Amino acid sequence: MTTNGAEIDRQPGKLRVGMHWASSCGGCDISLLEIGEHLLELIEVADIVFWPCAADFKYRTVADYPDGYIDVCLFNGGIRSSEHERLARLLRRKSRTLVAYGACAMDGGIPALANLKSPREIYDAVYHSNPTLHNPGHVEPKTQWATPLGELDLPGMYPQVLRLGDIVDVDYQIPGCPPVGAQVWKVLQAVVAGEVPARNSAVRVGCDNRSVCDECPREKRKTRIKAFKRPHMAVPEPNWCLLEQGFVCLGASTRSGCGAQCPKAEMTCRGCYGSAGLSSDQGTAMLSALGSVIDAVTEDRAREVVDEIVDPTGTFYRFSLASSALKARR
Amino acid sequence: MTIPATTSAGPTRRISIDPITRLEGHGKIDIFLDADGEVADCFFQVPELRGFEKFCEGRPVEEMPRITPRICGVCPEAHLMASAKACDAVYKISLPLTARLIRELQYDIFYVTDHATHFYALAAPDFVMGPSSNPAERNLIGVIRKLGVGVGQQVIQARKWGHEAAAIFGGRPVNPENAIPGGVSKPITASERDRLEEIARYLLEFSKFTLKVLHDLVLANAEYVDLILHGPYYHETYSMGLVDDKNRTNFYDGKVRVVDPEGHELCKYAPRDYAKYIAERVEPWSYLKFPYLTQVGWKGFVDGKQSGVYRATPQARLNVADAMSTPLAQEAYEEYFETLTGDRSGHRMVHHTLAIHWARVVEMVNAAERALELVRHPELTHPENYRVIPHDTPTEGVGIVEAPRGTLVHHYVTDENGIIRKANLVVGTTNNHAAICMSIKKAAQGLIRKGSDITEGVLNMIEMSFRAYDPCFGCATHSLPGQMPMVVRVRDCGGTVLSTTTRA
Numbered sequence: 001m002t003t004n005g006a007e008i009d010r011q012p013g014k015l016r017v018g019m020h021w022a023s024s025c026g027g028c029d030i031s032l033l034e035i036g037e038h039l040l041e042l043i044e045v046a047d048i049v050f051w052p053c054a055a056d057f058k059y060r061t062v063a064d065y066p067d068g069y070i071d072v073c074l075f076n077g078g079i080r081s082s083e084h085e086r087l088a089r090l091l092r093r094k095s096r097t098l099v100a101y102g103a104c105a106m107d108g109g110i111p112a113l114a115n116l117k118s119p120r121e122i123y124d125a126v127y128h129s130n131p132t133l134h135n136p137g138h139v140e141p142k143t144q145w146a147t148p149l150g151e152l153d154l155p156g157m158y159p160q161v162l163r164l165g166d167i168v169d170v171d172y173q174i175p176g177c178p179p180v181g182a183q184v185w186k187v188l189q190a191v192v193a194g195e196v197p198a199r200n201s202a203v204r205v206g207c208d209n210r211s212v213c214d215e216c217p218r219e220k221r222k223t224r225i226k227a228f229k230r231p232h233m234a235v236p237e238p239n240w241c242l243l244e245q246g247f248v249c250l251g252a253s254t255r256s257g258c259g260a261q262c263p264k265a266e267m268t269c270r271g272c273y274g275s276a277g278l279s280s281d282q283g284t285a286m287l288s289a290l291g292s293v294i295d296a297v298t299e300d301r302a303r304e305v306v307d308e309i310v311d312p313t314g315t316f317y318r319f320s321l322a323s324s325a326l327k328a329r330r
Numbered sequence: 331m332t333i334p335a336t337t338s339a340g341p342t343r344r345i346s347i348d349p350i351t352r353l354e355g356h357g358k359i360d361i362f363l364d365a366d367g368e369v370a371d372c373f374f375q376v377p378e379l380r381g382f383e384k385f386c387e388g389r390p391v392e393e394m395p396r397i398t399p400r401i402c403g404v405c406p407e408a409h410l411m412a413s414a415k416a417c418d419a420v421y422k423i424s425l426p427l428t429a430r431l432i433r434e435l436q437y438d439i440f441y442v443t444d445h446a447t448h449f450y451a452l453a454a455p456d457f458v459m460g461p462s463s464n465p466a467e468r469n470l471i472g473v474i475r476k477l478g479v480g481v482g483q484q485v486i487q488a489r490k491w492g493h494e495a496a497a498i499f500g501g502r503p504v505n506p507e508n509a510i511p512g513g514v515s516k517p518i519t520a521s522e523r524d525r526l527e528e529i530a531r532y533l534l535e536f537s538k539f540t541l542k543v544l545h546d547l548v549l550a551n552a553e554y555v556d557l558i559l560h561g562p563y564y565h566e567t568y569s570m571g572l573v574d575d576k577n578r579t580n581f582y583d584g585k586v587r588v589v590d591p592e593g594h595e596l597c598k599y600a601p602r603d604y605a606k607y608i609a610e611r612v613e614p615w616s617y618l619k620f621p622y623l624t625q626v627g628w629k630g631f632v633d634g635k636q637s638g639v640y641r642a643t644p645q646a647r648l649n650v651a652d653a654m655s656t657p658l659a660q661e662a663y664e665e666y667f668e669t670l671t672g673d674r675s676g677h678r679m680v681h682h683t684l685a686i687h688w689a690r691v692v693e694m695v696n697a698a699e700r701a702l703e704l705v706r707h708p709e710l711t712h713p714e715n716y717r718v719i720p721h722d723t724p725t726e727g728v729g730i731v732e733a734p735r736g737t738l739v740h741h742y743v744t745d746e747n748g749i750i751r752k753a754n755l756v757v758g759t760t761n762n763h764a765a766i767c768m769s770i771k772k773a774a775q776g777l778i779r780k781g782s783d784i785t786e787g788v789l790n791m792i793e794m795s796f797r798a799y800d801p802c803f804g805c806a807t808h809s810l811p812g813q814m815p816m817v818v819r820v821r822d823c824g825g826t827v828l829s830t831t832t833r834a
Contacts, residue, residue, distance in 0.1 A: 026354050026802075027403015027504050034503060036490040040482065043471065052351065054451060055469045079379070110400040113385040113669065122381035127612050130383065131741065132621070134609040134628075141379075145615040149342050149362040149371050152615045154789070157379060165682045178403060178504050230748075232392040232417075232511040233719060265501025265508055266515040270396060310390045318397075 008285040011071060011096075015192060017042075018050035018062075018070040019101070021234060022084040022089055023111055023161065024077030027178040028102040029053035032074070035188070036180025045192050059087070065094050072191055074101040074174075078108050078322060079162040081155045092168040097199065103177040103272050105164040107280070108322025110177070111316060115321050119157055163322050171199040174206040177272035179320055180258050183207065187252045204274070207257030211276040212269050213241075216251055216260035224295035228308040231268060242268050243293060248309055250316065252276070253285035280323040283316035342370065344785065348619030350793055352452050352469075354404050354802040359770055359792070364438050367780040372771035373746075374796075376512045376618035376763075386753045387516035391420055391724060394753075395509040398740065401757070401801055404447070407440035407496070408733035408758070409740070411582060414509035416740040419602070419727025420748070421511050421720035428715035429513030435526070435704040436499040436506070436514075437731065441581055441697035442533045444734045445644075445690050448800045449540060450485045455685050456794050457548050461557075462787025474820075481543075488536045498522050513717030520711055525663040527705045534658075535689070541662060546692050549669075562776025563614045563683040563795055565633040565665055566591040569621060571647030572732045573598070578655040579647055579696055581732040587650040588623065590635050593679045597623060601730035604739050608756065620764045622755060631768050632784040639768070642736030642761035643799055646690035649679045656703070659696035666692055683769050686798040728834035733758035735802050759801045769795040 021029060025324075033039065033054075049070055050057045060116040062070075073095035079085055092098050114122065127133070127140050145152045164170055170191070174187060183206040190196050190205075197198060197203055220241045229246040236242055242249040250271035251263065262269050277281040296302035309315070317324050348361035357376050364370040369471030382401055389397060395413040411433060412734065418425060426431075451470040458476055459468045467475075493503035499514070500506020508515040511734030518526070548554045557563070572584040586604065588596045599607055610619040611628055620639035622628045629637045640646070648667075653676070654660040666688055668674035680689070704710065726743045729788035743752040759766075773795035777788050 025400050025403040025406075027400070027406065030403050030504050033489060034493060037486055039486065040479070055471065057466070058351070084748070097475065110397055110691070111380055113389075113397075114381050114387070117381065117384050119381075122379070122384040124378065125384040125387075125620075125752075126381060129752075130610070131605045132608055132610045132756060133612070133753060134621075134624075139612040139614050140741055141617045142614045147362075147371070147373070147615070150344050152360060152375060154375060154615070154617065177400065181503065215823075230390065230392060231515075235717065259500040261497070262507050265499075265506075267396075267501060267507045287357070310747070311388060311393070313491075314389050314393070327419045 015046040016049045016069065016071045017046045018048070018073040018091070018095065020050065020052065020073065020075050020077075020087065022075065022077030022087060022105070022164075023080040024102065024104045024109070026053065028074075028076035028104075031102070031176070031178035031181060033182060035185040036181070038185050038188075042188060046188075048160075059090075062090065062094055066202070067093050068096050070095040072097045072099065074099050074179075075164055076105050077104040077164075078104040078111055079164060080158055083155045085167050088164055088167045097171045098164075098168065100164045100170045100173045101203075102179055103175060103274065103319045105170075105318035106173045106175055106323070107274050108161050108163055109272075109319050112320075112322040115160045116313065119159055143291065161322055166322075171203075172196075173202075173204045173274075175204055175255055175273040176206070176258060176314070180261075183257055204255065206208050207255050207273055209245070209255040210250035212254045212256050212258065212260050212263070212273070215256045216241075216258075216263045216269075218242065218263055224294045225290075225293050225305065227305065233286050236266055238266070248315055250282070250318075252287055252289035253316075254284050272319045274320055274323070280320065281325050282306070282320045283324060283326075286316045343367075345778075347789060347792070351798065352455070352511070352793070354402070357796075357801075359774075361774050361778065363778070367778070367782075369771070369775040369778055372767075373615060374767045374770050374775050375616045378564045379617040380410040382755045383755055386750050386832055391742055391748045391750055392419055392511050393644045394740070394750065396507060398755070399505050401755075403504060404446055404802060405440075405733055405735070405758075407437055407444075408731055408738050410500075410506065410509045411437050411731045412733070412738045412740040414511070415583075415601075415729025415731065416727045416742050417509075417511035417728060417729070420724045420742055420744055421631060421727075422722045422725075423512050423718060423720055425513060426718055427709050428517070428712040429717055430583075431704055431707050431710045432499065432514050432518060432716060433509070433712070435701055436496070436508075437582045438532065438697040438701040438704065439492055439495045439526075441602060441680050441734060442537060442694050442701070443489055445694045445697070446485065446488050446492075446536070446540065448734070449544075449687065449690060452800065453797060454543075454547075455601050456797065457551075457687075460529075461791050461794060462785070465786060465790070468790075479541075484536060484539065488533060491532055493525055493647060495529050498526060510717065515717070517713050517716040518711050523705060527702070530698065530701040530705050534695070534702055537694040538658070540694060541691050544688060548687070558682050558684040559682065562752065562773045563769065563798070563815075564681055565641075565683065565768055565772065566635075566679075566681045567633050567637070568596065568626070568635075569646035569649035569679065570640050570642040570737055570761065571650040572737065573651055574655065577652040579651045579653075579659075579693070580655060581693075581697060581700075583731070586730060586737060587697065588640060589650050589679070591633075591679060591681065592635070593649065593677055596623065601728045601739070603742065604728060604730065604741070604756070605754075610756070610760075618760060618763055621761055622764065631764055632645070633765075633772070634766060639764045640761065641799075642732075642758065643686050644693045644734075645680055645683075645686040646736075647732060648676070648689045648692065652676065654692070654696050656696050656699035658699055659692055662692040662695050683795060683798045688799075690800070735759045735760040735800050757802075759799070762799050762801065766796050766799055766801060769799075816833035 249268035500508035626638035
């Protein structure tokens with residue numbers, strides 16, 4: 001993490017830290033546990049004042065905190081319902097520094113693939129056409145439902161998954177699905193030491209400024225791709241660049257900092273650390289990267305090779321559809 | 331948190347618990363009281379839906395083991411394995427031995443750490459700190475302070491080493507990425523195997539230690555034993571779980587066995603036949619569906635042999651198993667059944683909801699012992715048999731594992747290029763949805779009586795009824811929204827707030 005002398009906006013005494021999950025999977029909360037025994041060190045210098053996953057502080061407690069009471073709030077998950085939005089706004093008000101923590105809060109994450117479908121299509125699949133359904137009355141959940149004893153309500157779903165930054169100002173972003181524990185600990189140490197970069201919604205911390213390819217140990221042989229292969233249909237040659245072997249790997253368009261974990265496990269990068277460049281459109285960046293490695297001299301031939309890629313949208317924007325130029329289907 | 335206004339006629343009062351806490355995911359409870367202050371009815375609602383089943387359509391099937399683990403970052407390995415097995419079935423692949431060994435070993439190590447997380451972080455605070463203790467201290471940090479940093483370090487090491495194992499298998503400590511149709515992406519080297527054995531040995535010692543913690547802190551406390559045996563936490567339902575060919579426990583593979591409340595087998599089926607045996611019901615007041623047994627039928631939110639409601643929990647898995655697959659777990663199984671039923675054979679079923687916590691620790695011992703067996707298998711480190719390339723045309727397949735929270739089904743239909751056309755997911759917690767509703771209602775009925783004080787402690791004891799299930803409504807709704815506060819307002823029939831209780 002670079003330091004420019006800017007101090008985090010904090011109060012004297014122990015640091016007050018919060019963590020919250022919106023439309024996420026819990027993996028981000030688990031990633032905070034990844035700091036292991038450092039968790040015991042963290043408790044020495046910081047009070048956890050809100051962390052539903054690990055501590056019993058309630059929303060009512062947070063509502064009663066003075067504005068700006070929380071020094072740093074790590075917010076994970078995208079925004080899918082009015083309830084998520086309400087909590088995002090509340091935690092923004094209660095927090096001096098609000099961090100979009102993880103791929104979902106930052107770029108929508110995998111749940112944002114739902115933006116390729118309409119809520120109606122989702123309802124039809126889940127409540128009307130799955131093979132185990134027995135729903136002769138065509139029942140669907142209703143946001144309001146009257147029982148003989150009183151009315152029950154459910155929050156409505158938003159038509160698409162949004163980023164935290166679409167709802168409130170975000171001070172920093174930590175990428176990853178989930179963020180890597182060692183990176184998280186570095187960020188927390190810097191916060192405790194007051195050594196953080198100036199706040200700016202575009203500032204990403206807990207990562208590096210290069211691409212996954214730059215930290216990947218697999219050898220590049222400068223060969224060009226003649227055809228694409230699906231990962232289960234061929235065993236990759238060890239230690240050789242997966243993309244050069246024809247496996248679609250997003251390392252070139254993805255921000256570094258994870259340690260190239262997937263390529264080291266013989267799996268292609270799927271881009272969870274977000275866009276490597278200044279543009280947040282990871283898919284466009286990947287397409288231009290492909291342009292330079294495909295073995296084709298004519299445009300038609302290039303198109304032929306690229307057409308072999310199955311599901312380019314769901315692959316190039318696996319974690320970042322909510323940040324892309326595509327945004328949503330409609 | 332907005333509390334819906336009471337719209338009913340008549341002398342009804344409503345208690346809303348929104349949201350429930352110390353679980354994975356989001357839910358809320360509405361309790362309706364009659365004029366005497368007794369519980370007239372109770373609804374448990376799950377307020378979210380994410381639609382993985384729909385947006386997986388159009389994705390390549392081999393990407394499903396990389397997409398579906400993001401349904402739940404707490405139990406990604408359960409989705410990883412169920413998805414990989416569904417992919418194998420789609421391509422009609424029979425796994426080579428080494429691939430199978432690696433997957434099951436990976437899964438058993440995950441099982442120990444996942445159960446440990448629930449036991450120490452989510453369940454233990456109710457027992458170590460007490461059901462009605464200060465809620466600000468009723469958490470993992472309180473547990474560590476009370477039991478000592480030494481215990482805390484052991485818990486942290488179990489998690490840490492468990493995640494190190496996940497990274498050895500799949501590159502990443504959370505959301506490992508190694509599962510592919512036909513096996514796993516990389517073999518296990520000899521030195522990796524040695525480290526995995528060290529980890530498995532530690533996890534076995536840790537599981538035995540956890541069993542001792544359970545004995546010392548819960549079973550040695552007469553008040554807790556009374557609560558488990560005689561509290562409002564009891565339902566006689568069907569039980570579901572995977573068993574091997576000798577009807578012993580297996581978390582990774584086998585047939586699904588269902589037994590009735592007395593322990594008689596209702597059915598035993600291969601994963602591909604799951605849709606003949608379970609159906610899902612939709613209620614208009616919850617996003618989450620209600621599975622039930624088709625052979626018995628849906629009879630409403632009631633227990634007993636006539637009702638198709640079943641449970642798929644650690645307790646259910648012990649009920650359906652004739653024996654555990656490993657010796658120390660078998661000892662723990664016999665002790666568990668003898669204490670709770672008077673019969674160590676396991677032939678008499680256990681239905682005490684709070685005893686699910688105990689069954690979970692028995693499973694920890696089982697998973698750790700099984701991991702130790704597998705890690706010593708000579709074929710584990712075979713340099714080639716860790717994967718095969720599919721040759722058949724992809725069509726349709728079902729994969730089932732026992733997720734820590736219940737039987738997990740992934741069912742995919744693809745086109746001839748292996749692109750998903752339809753996906754159906756029946757996940758662990760969803761199996762228990764109807765039973766959880768019933769457990770909450772029964773606890774509310776038992777704990778809220780005419781004229782009784784509705785304290786924070788009482789509310790927590792209602793919540794303990796679902797906490798025993800280790801529910802993951804993130805998985806169940808294929809989303810995981812936040813946990814939030816719990817505010818209870820008692821209103822009169824005109825909507826006027828009579829009292830407010832805040833748990834904070």
